Amino acid sequence: MIYKVLVLGNPPSLQAGFLNQVSGGGLSYQLYTALGIGIGVARLPSPVGAITLQLWLIPSRKRFAGITRRLMRGANSSIVVLREEELGALHQLLLELTPEQQESLMIVVVGSLLDRESVKRTVEDTVCSRCEIHRALSAQDALHALSEVMTSRLNDGLQRVTVMLLDERHCPEFQFRPDQATLPVNTKEEKREIREFARSLGIGVSDTACVISLHEGVAEMELATGTLLFRSRLCEECKRGCKKAERICIIGQDKGWSSQGMGPRALLAMAKLEGLNRGELPADVRVQIDRAACCPTFVPIPGSEINGSRSKVRPSNRLVGAERPTLLEEAEIRMKQGRLSSSVYNMLKSKLQRAESRSNRPEGADNRCR
Structure with missing residues (x-):
């Protein structure tokens, strides 16, 4: 049998520490640093x-x-993890359930x-019902107690509140550690080799980056990390002055060799x-660049030429008097942005071409016997 159990608590590091303990150190924390979301799995024996x-x-x-409300759907039980001095936050946490x-x-x-006795009195005053209180020898011990409560509830249908007292030595706070597989930044020698390689290609080089001019704008690659930033050419003709820079993701691993002993990040x-x-x-990289080259808030500088870049600008009320793109042009923009598949675009293009050819036929040429 599989049960979904919510784990709430305060502070978040203690909450995550408890989950890490009961899941045997197998806390999945890809979303922990950004959203505070983690997932763990525990398998336990029970009478059933x-x-x-x-x-x-x-x-x-x-x-x-x-996001939290959607994640909480379908839960069978809940655990609230708190320090004794944080019991005042229990009422607020229970309101989320x-x-x-x-x-x-x-x-x-x-x-x-x-x-x-103090803990029991505080909890009972908060939940407005009597509760059972026990001491747990470990975080796993507390989870075993929960499994017994859940299976017994299947038999008698009674709602229970169980309080477990856990020594802080058995529930250390979770300390996020960055991925140890992350590649080190490029060394001084590697950056020198990258500069020389860029110059041999005719690419501009500064102290910290290589600058590549593209038709859609300018790409700038950091020498230390290889991070790629793109600045749209529209920004040069826009009076807003935001000068946005979009990060372009290129996923890959170079397994080539180098006589200079260069690392994989530099290669x-x-x-x-x-x-x-x-x-x-x-x-996928081309789609990223095409998307970054577009700007929904573009405001041209008065008197400047857009230099044929209108197809890169989405229609806006600010472009007073500007020619709106046709349906097919708008579909092409969306396809380049990755918001419309090429098959749908081609189908639309074919239908529009057939409709246009029929409209250009002489009157009566398309009559059919019915």
């Missing part, structure tokens, strides 16, 4: 057979309220010298320069 708990780390942030999500509720109180940076200079770019 082995059960699997799918544990969801839920952030208590108003900024992500919509529906009555169904509060069934089989477990409250884990973490601390060093926990006063059993990949040189491959980027070669591809940009020759115009030989993957389709």
Whole structure:
């Protein structure tokens, strides 16, 4: 049997630490740094057979309220992890749970010298019902208690609130560690080799970057990291002055060799320069550049020429008197932006061409017997 269990708490690092412990150090935290979301899995024996708990780390942030509500759907139980001095936040955390999500509720109180009666009194005053309170020897012990509560509820249908007292030594806070597989930045020697390679291609070089001029704008690649930024040529003819720079993602790994002993990041940076200079770019990279070259808020400088770049500008009320693109032109823009598939674009183009050819026929030439 599989159950979905929500894990809430305060502070977030303690909440994540508990989930990391009960999932055997297998907390999946790809979204943890950005959204505070984590996922863990625990498999436990029970009187009705082995059960699997799918544990969801839920952030208590108003900024992500919509995301949080969607993630909380379908939960069978909830765990709230708090330090004893943070019990005052329990009421606010429980407000985030529906009555169904509060069934089989477990409250884990973490601390060093926990006063059993004081904790019980505070929790009962908050949840307005009696609760069972126990001491847990570990975070896993608390999870076993939850599985017993959940399976017993299947038999008698009673709603229970269980409080577990857990020593803080068994629930260390989770400290996010960056991916150790991240490549080191380019060395001074590697940056020198990249500069020489760029100059041999006729590419401009500054102290920190290589500058590649494209038809749509200017691409700038950082020498240290190989990060690629793109600035649209429209910005030069716009009076807004925002000067946006879009990051262009090129995913790849160069497995070539170098007599100078250059690392994979430096080799990949040189491959980027070669591809940009020759115009030989993957389709997804080309779509990124086309999308970055467009601007929905473009305001031309009075008296300046747009130099044929109107096709890169989405229609805006600010372009008073400007010629609106045709339906086919708008479809082409969306296809280049990745918002419309090429098959749909070709189908639309074919239908419009047939409609135009029929409209150009002499009157009566298209009569058919009915």
